Amino acid sequence: QVQLVESGGGVVQPGRSLRLSCVVSGFTFTNYAMHWVRQAPGKGLEWVAFMSFDGNDEYYGDSVKGRFTISRDNSKNTLYLQMNNVRAEDSAVYYCAKDPSARVWGYFDYWGQGTLVTVSS
Amino acid sequence: DTQMTQSPSSLSASLGDSVTITCRSSQAISNSLAWYQQKPGKAPKLLLYGAFRLGSGVPSRFSGSSGSGTDYTLTISSLQPEDFAAYYCQQYYSNPYTFGQGTKLEI
Numbered sequence: 001q002v003q004l005v006e007s008g009g010g011v012v013q014p015g016r017s018l019r020l021s022c023v024v025s026g027f028t029f030t031n032y033a034m035h036w037v038r039q040a041p042g043k044g045l046e047w048v049a050f051m052s053f054d055g056n057d058e059y060y061g062d063s064v065k066g067r068f069t070i071s072r073d074n075s076k077n078t079l080y081l082q083m084n085n086v087r088a089e090d091s092a093v094y095y096c097a098k099d100p101s102a103r104v105w106g107y108f109d110y111w112g113q114g115t116l117v118t119v120s121s
Numbered sequence: 122d123t124q125m126t127q128s129p130s131s132l133s134a135s136l137g138d139s140v141t142i143t144c145r146s147s148q149a150i151s152n153s154l155a156w157y158q159q160k161p162g163k164a165p166k167l168l169l170y171g172a173f174r175l176g177s178g179v180p181s182r183f184s185g186s187s188g189s190g191t192d193y194t195l196t197i198s199s200l201q202p203e204d205f206a207a208y209y210c211q212q213y214y215s216n217p218y219t220f221g222q223g224t225k226l227e228i
Contacts, residue, residue: 035218045157045165045209047218061217062122095164106213107155109176111164 002026002110004096009115012086022079022096022112029077030054033099035108036070036081038092048094049081053102063089083117091119123147123212127221134200134226142195142224144210149190153214156185156195159223160206168208169195197226 008020020036036048049070050059058070069082079096093116097108124147134140144154152172157165167176172193173185182198197204205228210221 044223045211045220047211047220050216050218059216100170105170106153106216106218107167107170107211108157108165109167109170111166113164 002098004098004110004112006094006096006112006115009094009117011118011120012083013121014087014119015085018083018086018117020081020083020094020096020115020117022081024077024079024096024098027098027110029072030074031102033057033101033104034070034072034079035097035099036079037095037097037108037111038090039095039114040089040092043092046092050099050104050106051079052104057103086117086119088119090117092117122217123150123215123219125210125212125219125221127210127224129224130222131225131227133228135228136200136202138200139196139198140200140226142208142210142226144193144195144221146191146193146212146214150212150214151190152187153212154185154187154193155211155213156183157209157211158204158206159209165209200226 003025006022012018051070071080093114095114096112098110100109126145154172155170156168159165169185
């Protein structure tokens with residue numbers, strides 16, 4: 001069955017960096033685009049970033065553009081989110097999510113269980 | 122950016138009831154609309170995409186419709202205990218992909 005398992009969350013000070021990982025199984029990772037979506041505690045969902053199946057296309061939400069970088073290692077079935085210069089408002093559960101297309105449809109047919117990032121001094 | 126306005130923000134209903142949640146986009150999105158269900162402490166689950174197409178394994182009591190290029194509805198018929206959760210709409214017509222604020226469905 002399809003599984004997405006995030007890791008790398010934790011407590012990080014403002015202005016520091018953190019890298020999230022998402023290891024997938026149960027489908028051919030190299031055939032699908034992937035996304036990161038986040039949810040602040042008690043709040044709604046916010047799309048963060050997208051990467052195409054081959055890594056050639058990437059998009060970001062305005063709130064993270066220039067600070068976060070999405071990447072993937074297709075040999076390791078792993079998606080990453082490098083978070084630099086984090087702010088308090090980046091505190092959230094971060095989900096990796098699968099796109100049903102190689103390029104992009106833009107909706108999410110499978111989600112991981114999420115990893116919590118808390119930005120605090 | 123395309124803004125998604127979802128209503129109501131909360132809804133009380135009883136087992137066996139039928140309920141409707143509405144989502145309005147700030148511009149036409151050509152049925153590029155998905156609905157998700159989220160239970161407390163869990164990841165969202167895809168219910169519908171393309172405004173009315175059921176996701177994998179989703180019961181047929183969930184249905185979606187569009188009244189125009191900007192107005193969309195999710196209807197849940199014959200509410201079951203497992204349906205009490207939060208629901209979100211999301212447009213994927215254009216980047217950035219945006220969500221409605223959510224609707225909490227309570228008993």
